[in-house]
Amino acid sequence: MTTKEDAPDRRLRVVLVLKTNRGCMWTTPHVDALLARGHEVVAVLPPGGGRLRRELIDRGVSVVDSPFDFRFRLSIHTLASLLKLRDVLRRLDPDVLHYHLLASALAVRLTGLATRAARVHMVPGPLYLESRLIRLLERITARLDTVTICGSRFTARRYRELGRPPARTPVVPYGVDTRLFRPPSPAERVEARARAGASGAFVVIMVALVYAPKRFIHKGRGVKGHDVLLKAWQRFHADHPDSHLLLVGGGFDEAGAEYHRELAARFRIAEDPSVTWLDSVDDVRPHYAAADLSVSPSLSDNHGAALEAGSMGVPSVVSDAGALPEAVDRDACWIVPKDDPAALAAALSEAYAEHQAGRLTERSDAVRDRIVRFFDSSRAAAVVADVVEDAADFPVARAPGDRLISLFTEMRFGCGTAAPGGFTRYLDLGDRLCLVARTTEPDAGEGEALRPLPDYRGPAGLLRALPRLVPAIARAVARAEVIVLQQPGAIGFVAAVVCRVLRRKYSVEVIGDAFDVLAAGTFGPMGRVVANAAARLTGWVVGGASAVLYVTNFVLQRRYPATPGRFTIALSNVRMPEGMLLDKPRKWQPGPFCVIAVGTHEQLYKGHDVLLRALHRLVESRFDVHAVLVGGGRRHDELVAVAESLGIADRVSFIGPVHDRRLMTVLLDSADLFAMPSRAEGLPRALIEAMARSLPAVGTSVGGIPELLERDCLVDADDDGALARVIGRLLTDPREWEQQARRNLELARTYEKTLLDERFSVWLSHIPAALPDRRIT
Known part of the structure; x- marks a missing residue:
């Protein structure tokens, strides 16, 4: 066995400890993510065969037999086997011990102290915390975990009640493979129902x-x-004889198999043709494909089978136990009190009535959309890998606190300008922030909070400013303790070149797409010509970064991938401040209607000219609609002229820039629809703020907008005809309008500041110093 010192590059040895060979298949995406980053994974499992062992070996993971059977008894044998497990872990010499399930956690906590490894416990479910005795045990022993990853917000609350701090209890769901679990095609569904012998029945499934x-x-x-x-x-079933119940899953162990037999006898399953009870299967997808409704009636659970069902477009009835309510769209599924057969039967009856009316399938897109957005296992696995890597260096000198972070940005500031909200989060853990940015005041003095750069506007202005801009950026880089570059942008690119020359480490925030901005014609024909080159340069900057933050979940990552093995995190720069989120969804009101759009008029990439053309189409078709355009800049008068030339000046209110949040809230609350017809975007703050006010929205399929809106609310950039059709449809369909209002509000809640600050602290801990051990005084 090679030792860590033999490895040519820094990589981690992660030892995965589990008490089972056959279960815990949800750990394999985490293993894949760690292997993809170049880390070594070794598994310690009970002796014997099993699906998990086979899957790990197929991935090239070394599997070591555990000398401890993970059964705790007061005996000499238990003590002896725990000592043997300690010796095994010591010989493996891990950087990180990673474990799931309570028995595994207790074993590693007792034996892992023989190593210097970090200990990462991931909690698949909150059941054991319902025991007073185990809660007391966890209150004491969980302190031995470096990090306790909680599989749900519910579990995190339980651990925090036991005294574990939020920074040590991040929330990461296990999730589901949304590419593997997808809605069946009509032909696949017909075939699956035929195989199940339930072609004409209302099929309910429990897995x-x-x-x-x-x-x-x-x-x-x-x-x-x-x-x-x-x-x-x-x-x-007594009232609905044309229904069928499909139970999938055998006993977890011999005791579970015995309980299975007891239930089957008690409810006379063998004599009831309306119930089919299958043993455990490797692939449940064909069974979900045959189902109309999934049921998770647990007394205690994490997210349960609702994730797989939802990913396949099957709505669920879940109990209110544990984290199950987190897994479902409340408007597309049913939540009933746990251990209440009457309430469950009533929910089944409601779903049956919708099935008979042909409306149940309308819930499919909503349940699938929620799972894709919040529970995709590949994104969750990447976060687990982030936490494992972070724990390996916990605590270390690079941790946040009293560092001076120089942030190079394309934003423009006046002298004495305070850092806007998107930047002040860099200060939350005790660091200091210096903005390296253009200033509108030529005589602005240099201080710790702002290092001014020459101002310029547009490509021509940039070329004229370069002789003064490059030396100013070089001085800022040379003096920086910690460097963060925002991309895309010329300032960040020049700073990256200087960093390469001076051999400084830097990190990058990718907040937008250079290619989309230029290819959309925002900077004229020349912009289109250089779009590909700008994208390659942005990719070059990102490729040289030590750590990369993306404001999208996958869009920007695909176009500008980080170098393998470098730390990456998907984290929006949008945070909903207290009071921004509406308490409850809005109700549809009849016209006249108001459509609002918010964005800069410095360039036309926000597409407000497209919205004006769409508004003209609606007015021509006698649609009673008015538009409010919020924003200012040098193209503002041009937009006013467009409205006048289209004959809709009386239908458009140009508000200008709005910096008062209270006024913006009033404007959003007085509107009926938010429009974002952008030609290029990152993850748009204005759209999320509109969603926080429960506004339905329409946007283009660019940047991070598709991560926020449903497919039916998206149009192609520059397609004013499609934009007009979607606006008209949303405003005149009360049911869809209210569904989108509820959905958007729920999604906006995930951008609450308190929920995102924990992950931002992880980003801060991965931003390296520009030079090792360098401190600027």
Whole structure:
């Protein structure tokens, strides 16, 4: 076995410890993410065969037999086998011990202290925290975890109640492979229902292993709630004989198999043709393809089967136990009290009525959209890998606190300008911030908070300013302790060149797409000519970064990938301040209607000219609509002239720039629809702020907008005809309008400041010093 010192480059040895060979398949995406970053993964599992062992070996993971069986008894044998496990872990010499499930966690906490490794516990479910005895045990022993990754917000709250700080309890769902679990085609669905022998029936599915009742928690009851569903089914099926229940999942172990047999006998499954109970299967997708509705009636659970069902477009009925309500779209699914067969039967009846009316399938897109946005396993696995890498250096000298971070940005400031909200988050952990930016005041003095650069406007202005701009950027780089460059932009690019020459490390925030901005014609025909070159230069800057923050989940990552092995994080620079989020969704009101758009008029990449042409189409078709355009800049008068030439000047209110948040809130609340017809975008703050006020929205399929809006609310850039059609449809369909209002408000909640600050602290900890151990005084 090679040792860490033998490795030519810095990489981690991560030892995965699990108490099972056959379960925990949700750990494999995490292993894939770690392997993709060049780290070594070794697994310690119980002896014997199993699907998990096979999957890990197929990935090239070394698997070591555990001498401990993960059963805690007061015996000499338990002590002896724990000591042997300690010796195994010591010989493996890990950088990080990574473990799931309580028995694995206890074993590693007791034996892992023999190593100097960081300890990362990931919690798949909150069940054991319902035991008073185990809560007391976790209050004491969880302190031995470097990080406790919580698989849900519910679990995080439980651990924080036990005294674990938020910084040590990040929330990362296990998620689901949304590429593998996808809605079936009509032909696949017909075939699946035919195989199930339920072509004309209302098919309800429950996918869950059968766990034997626990001694101290829900005594005498299986936690997955099979008995609750079977009681509810007897009531429901009596009134709806054309329905069929499909149960998929056998016993988790021998005790679970015995409980399975007991349930089957108690509810006379063998005599009930309306119920089919299958054993565990490797692939549940064909069964979901046949189903109309999924049920998760657990007494305690994490996100459960609702993720796989939702990813396949199957709406769910879930109990209000644990984290299950987090997994579903409340407007497209049903949440019922746990252990309440009557409430469950009533929800089944509601779903049946929608099925009969042909409306149940209309929920499919909403449930699928939620899972793709919040629970995709590949994105979740990348965050787990981030946490593992961070824990390996926890705590280290590069941790945030009292550093001076120089941030090179394209923004323009006046003398004494305070850092806007998107930048002040760099100060939250005790660091100081210096903005390296253009200033509108030529005599602005240099200080710690602002290092002024010569001002310029447009490509021609940039060329004229270069002789003064380059030396100013070079001086700022040479004096910087920690360097962060925003991209795209000329300032960040020049700073990156200087960093390469001076051999300084730098990090990058990718906040937009250079290619989209230029290819859209924002800077005229010459912009289109240089769009590809600008994209390559941006990619070059990103490729040289030690750490990269993307404001999108996947769009910018695809075009400007970081160098493999470098730290990356997907993190919006938009944070909803307290009071911005509306308390409850808005209700549709009849016209006249108001459409609002917010964005700069410095260039035309926000597409307000396209909105004006769309408005003209609507007015011509006698649609009673008015537009409010918020923004200013040198192309403002040109937009006013466009409105006048189209004969709609009386239908457009040009507000100019709005900096008062209260006034902006009033404007958004008085509108009926938000429009973002941009030709280029990163992740647009204005759109998220509109969604926070429960506004339905329409946007273009550029930048990060598709990560925020549903497909039916997207149009191509510069297509004013499509924009007019979508605006007209949304404003005149009360049901869709209110559905989008609810959905947008729910999505905006994920941008609450408190939810994002934890992840931003991870970003801060990965920004390296420009020079090792360099401190500027």
